[in-house]
Amino acid sequence: MEAHIIEKKIPTVVIVGRTNVGKSTLFNRLIGKREAIVNDQPGVTRDRKQALVEWGESLFYLVDTGGYTLHGQDVFEVEIAKHVQMAIAEADLLLFVVDALTGISDVDGEIAKFLRKGQKPCLVCVNKVDGPNRLPLCSEFIRLGLGEPIPISAIGGFGIGDLLAKISEILGPVEKKPIIEKTEAIHIAILGRPNVGKSTFVNTVLGKERVLVTEIPGTTRDTIDLELEYKGNHLILIDTAGMRRRSRIETGVEYYSVLRTQQALERCDVACVLADAQEGVTQQDLQIIRRAVEAKKGIVFAMNKWDLVENNWEKQKQIREGIEQKFRGLEYVPVLFVSCKTKKGIHLILDKVLEVSQERKKRIAxxxxxxxxxxxxxxxxxxxxxxxxxxxxxxxxxxxxxxxxxxxxxxxxxxxxxxxxxxxxxxxxxxxxxxxxxxxxxxxxx
Known part of the structure; x- marks a missing residue:
């Protein structure tokens, strides 16, 4: 498959730290808008979220990561730790966020040891320093062995200018011309119910594990933008949280995840809606398609996990008949049968997305x-x-x-x-x- 991640000569700055120290709040502060979900519940950020930041002569990608636990036994903690390590490997500069109010924890010490071994440039950001009266709290973080700590308040903005100046000093100026000359991208929102294989699809297309994947529904909470080129086209894949019926949407974190998914739908060009072949077309699948119709977006429907019914002809017949019956009024929506796990038909999805994108631009004389x-x-x-x-x-x-x-x-x-x-x-x-x-x-x- 002729797809590859777009490589840019733009440095990457990765935010790391244990859970609930304010990493996502700092991410939102540095990019100047609320992108990452912020909540008092530990472990809210699961995937790596990325945004472009410009400060003076510097230009860099800022990456938010999940709370890091070196020896976590929970399936999410293990996966998050793996993704943090992958992000660190890609980083040009690390922002190690710690909590001024709690001091150095055992986890902070272990993370610092891990970062020292990696020998990547690192800035220790002592968060929750809301003013000069809390500056003395920073002194103990020198013991982490990662240089002079930088006092900040991610929520209040104290010290953020100094932090950006330090980042700019380390990274230096970046040529901005490649960004300006970038061709117009096709934004593709990957939509579907929880656990239908959205993140697996993204990882398969990119050829490496970039988005957190487990068997537990609801793994992806934030929307994640990922760039690639395919057959000469600049694509941006937007991986989203699973969309459920409103009556099943919990308050707090899940509510904001669904809100971000709706926002992703609004800013995409084509909605790629995935469904689970084992369950056939559900009412929720149809509801997601209708949302895309109401938003006037291009639509591609892909029945995923086809490998699980590949040898069950009766099940296949049932699925196809269900699509024919339930897609009345939606006959113009292309339907594909794929397996993200085995990679069967994945290129067909991208090809169809390109076709639909062109169809949206068609003008009849x-x-x-x-x-x-x-x-x-x-x-x-x-x-x-x-x-x-x-x-x-x-x-x-x-x-x-x-x-x-x-x-x-x-x-x-x-x-x-x-x-x-x-x-x-x-x-x-x-x-x-x-x-x-x-x-x-x-x-x-x-």
Whole structure:
């Protein structure tokens, strides 16, 4: 598969530390907006989250990581520790966040020992120093053996300017031209219910384990943006938290995870909706697709874990019949059968995403559109209402990406829904627009 991660000569700064010391708060402070989920509950950040930061002449990627526990037995703690180590290996500079109020913990000491062995440049950020009166609390952190501690308050902003200046001093200026000349990216939101294989898909595409994957539903809490090139196209994959029915959404962290997922849908170009072949098409799968339709995004539907039903012909037949039955009104959505685990069909998803992205940008020439309309209404007139004959005089495509069509009529308010659906179906048969929701508007003929 011709996909590879985009390599840039931009340094990476990684935030590390034990749980609940304020890493995500610092991440949000440094990038200037609330991206990572912040909560008093330990272990909220599970995946590595990345953003681009510009400060003076410096430009760097900032990476937020999960709370680090060197000897954790919990499945999440083990996976988080592995991902933190991977992030550290990729880092040009480390920000080791500690808590001024609790002092040096045993975990802090172990992390410091690990960081000293790695010999990467490291700044000790003593968080929760809300003012000069707490500066004396920083002195004990010299014992970590990682240089002079930098007092900060991630939540209040104290010392952040000094920290950025130090980061800039270590990294030096960065050429910004590659970013400016970067081609326009196609944003792809990876959506689906919990544990349908979204993060496995992302890791498979990238060719390395970049997003946390376990068998426990709800592993991904934040949305994660990952860049790659595929067949000459610049893609940004947005891995998201699993979307559940509103009645099952818990308060706090899960609520914000779902909110971020909705935001990811709003800013994507194409929504890739994954489902579980063992369960077939569920009502929640359809609800996720409908959200993408309402947002007017391109849509690709992939039935994942097909390897688990590959030799069960009866199950396959049941799934296909279920799709045919439940996709009424969604026939334009392309359906693929894939296995992220075995990599079967993964390239088909990316190929289809590229096709759908192009379909969203398609523009029909006015002459072709109106020839189509004239031929259609000559054979199938809109139904009369209250004895009034409905005429469709002409049409224009008002916009693309997503496509909007405006039809002019003598009685636009009386063009019935069933005729609008018929009109859309015929237009799709003539011009395509696979995977692309359309908007039809009917206006009074001038």
């Amino acid at each position: 006015p002459a072709l559109l109106n020839r189509f309309l004239k031929n259609l209404v000559s054979q199938y007139q809109p139904p009369a209402v209250q004895g009034k004959r409905i005429q469709l005089s002409y049409a224009v495509q008002a916009s693309t990406n997503p496509p909007v069509f405006v039809f002019f009529s003598n009685y636009p308010q009386w063009v019935q829904k069933n005729y609008q659906r018929f009109l859309e179906k015929q237009l799709r048969e003539q011009f395509g627009f696979q995977g692309v929701p359309m908007t039809f508007s009917f206006r009074k003929k001038k």
